[in-house]
Amino acid sequence: MNMHSSRNKGQSGIGQQDLDRLIASIGGPRQVEDIYPLSLMQQGMLFHSLYEPDSAVYVISLACRLQGDLDVDAFEQAWRMAVARHAVLRTAFVGQDLAVQLQVVLREAVLPFAREDWRGLALAEQERRLADLQQAERLRGFYFARPPLMRLALVRTGERDYRLLWNSHHILFDGWSIPLLLDDVFNAYVALSRREVPQLSPVRPFRDYIGWLQRQDMQTAEAYWRKRLAGFEAPTSLVLQRPGSDTTRSERYAEQSRVLKTALTVLEGFARQHKLTINTLVQGAWALLLGRYCDSDNVVFGVTVSGRPAELPDVERTVGLFVNTLPLRVALPGRTTVLDWLRDVQVRQTEVLEHQYSPLPLVQRWSEVADGTPLFESIVAFENYPTEISAAAELTQALRISDIHTLERTNYPLTLQVILEQSVSMNLIYDAERFAALAVERLLGQFARLLGEIVADPARPLSALSPLGEDERHQVVSAFNATAVNTPHGLLHARFVAQAARTPEKIALRFEDATLTYDELDRRANQLAHHLQQLGVGPDVVVGVLAERSFEMVVALFGILKAGGAYLPLDPGYPAERLAYMLDDAKAP
Known part of the structure; x- marks a missing residue:
């Protein structure tokens, strides 16, 4: 058992007694292969998953169709070999009650692999x-102390037709790792289906990356992020139409998609001509959209980076959670040409990549945004799953993989996924409790338009x-500005008196379980008006109204107007000094 990074209390902050207790809770020392700390990204995912256990946040769901002569036993065995091969798939996450959380690699972990046979069902019933x-x-959900944090279900829908459902937790690995795992699975499957022993190359353990992270210079990172985020005090927030109260949802997050009309070849040609990346074009369009919605020339949003350090050998073949999400701050100077601005966006993107090892919780701490407030509310990510997954499946000539769909939810209100295949596909994942579907659909269309405009x-x-x-x-310039209406003439309280004469018995006010008719309100306002006139209230006299929301507050307002004065609303929740200042200011000539 390799525990040299965690057995020492000075290194881990965990005493031997606590460590022994944790090891005993997962089967004892003979079951443990390795122990090392979580990365801060893993800690964040673990926190959100435990905080919202029913939300499916950070659960990666992949569904696809397999057609051909599938050897189901060999296929299941190939997956079990992948679990045995990659330490992250045998990892438990423990120590939530301690100062340092740990990931414990077990020597063995049993993969849940369910088989269903629905060949006798009608197609509609199967779907x-x-x-x-x-x-x-x-x-x-998943129990973090019992690996593997993934499970599979294989459903047979025809003689040569299957549906595969693969659910896993993002704390184990990132999108880059998915094709790597499938590459291993299909390589092993080909050998096993031929009754051969799979020959797979060794893999680099994820613990090497944790060690690399611990060696990084956080002082350099802190200096960069403090300078880059200086003066930024609040997240760039999109204000969109909210969903109706009658909207029903099975999940908090929803998704909308569309294919970009601008051809991928056009974007590639433009990027190549101007020495830019398509990533820069996408990030620029999103920054501009945020700026237009927020009427701001300076925005911040999250961008995903691979997080795989080039100096770590074979890191591109390692399965684990390397991806990071970091803030990208973009200025929007109106007079600058689009091309010059895009070049600046690319410079900022390169700077982020140079500091991609920076843990987001620390970047948050180094910023001027208040504690407990997120740095950003939207993120932009590139996804290449379908193409790479199909490439992995081509290892076997007897199977065809299609209808690939991946689903993942973060804890951010908006996540824009851009997928480059033969065309450019865009998925916008959004908090359905915060944004109306129609508003998100409009937002997605406007993003596509800006990308084409660029x-x-x-x-x-x-x-x-x-x-x-x-x-x-x-609609904005003409329809929304067609606001001309016929407004009745007369003073407010005079119009109220006229209404009271027309409908004296109708309810004018309702508060909690009580009501007040127009006639009752008018008589009570008259009584107060006479009293105020006796006190000298008339034109150019300001009367303060210090009252909670109630019938009396409305009576006071109408009574003051009927007396010929003007009212000054005073909030009872204000400090006494603030109220005194408002009264003194009202007396000033």
Whole structure:
């Protein structure tokens, strides 16, 4: 058992007694292969998953179709070999009650692999059951002290037709790792189906990356992030239409997708011509969209980086959680040309990559954003799962993989995924309790429009780019401004008196379980008006109203107006000094 990074209390902050207790809770020392700390990214995912256990946050769900002569026993055995091969798949996450949380690699872990045979069911019934199974598996959750934190279900729907459901927790590995795992699985499957012994190359353990992280210079990172985020005090927040109260949802997060009309070849040609990356174009379009919505020339949002250090040998073949999400701050100077601005965005992106080892919780601490407030509310990520997964599946000529769909939810309100295949696909994952579906659909269309605008004429000033199409522009400029209405003339209290004369018995006010008719309100306001006039209230006299929301407050307002004075609302929640200042200011000529 390798515990040299954790047995020493000075290194880990955990005493031997606590360590022994943790090891005993997962089967004893003979079951343990290795122990090392969690990365801060893993700690964050663990916190959010434990805080929202029913939300399926950070659960990665992959579903696909397998067609061909599948040797199911060999296929299951190939997956079990992957678990034995990669330490992260045999890792328990423990110590949530201690100062340092640990990941404990077990020598063995039994992979849940369910088999279903639905060949006797009608197609519609198969699809219904498959949807129910996918939903149930996503919401089933994981017990972090019992690896592996993943499970599979293989459903046979025809003689040569299968559906594979693969659910795992993001704390184990990132999107880069998925094709690596499938590459191992299909390589092993090919050998096993031929009754041969799989020949797989050795893998680098994830613990080497944890050790690399611990050697990084955080003082250099701190200096960079403090300078880069100086003056930024609040997250860039999108204010969109909220969903209706009658909206029903099975999950908190929802997803909308569309394919970009601008061809991938056009984006690639533009990027190549101007020595830019497509990532820069996407991040630029999102920054511009945020700025237009927030009416700001300076925005911050999250960007995902691979987090795999080039100096760590074979890191590109290591399965584990390397990906990081960090803030990208983008200025939006209106007079700068689109091309010059994009070049600056790319410089900022390169700087982030140079500091991609920076833990987000520390970056948050180094910023000027208040504790407990997130640095950003939206993130942008590139995903290449489908193409790479299909490439892995081509290792076996007897199977065809199709209908690949991955689903993952973060704890951020908005996550934009951009997928590059033959075309550019965009997925916008959003908090359905915060944003209305129609507003998100509009947002996705506006992002696509801005991306097209960027490559259409990069010599234009940035201020010339708009996310609005002609129909939206007409609606904003003309339709929304058609506000002319026929307004009745007369003073407010005079109009109230006229209404009271017309409908004296109708309810004018309702507060909790009590009501007040127009006639009752009018008579009580008259009584107060006469009293105030006796006290000298009239034109140019200001009367303070210090009252909680109640019938009396409304009576006071109308009574003051009827007396000919003006009212000054005073909030009872204000400090006495603030109220005194407001009264003195009202007396000033």
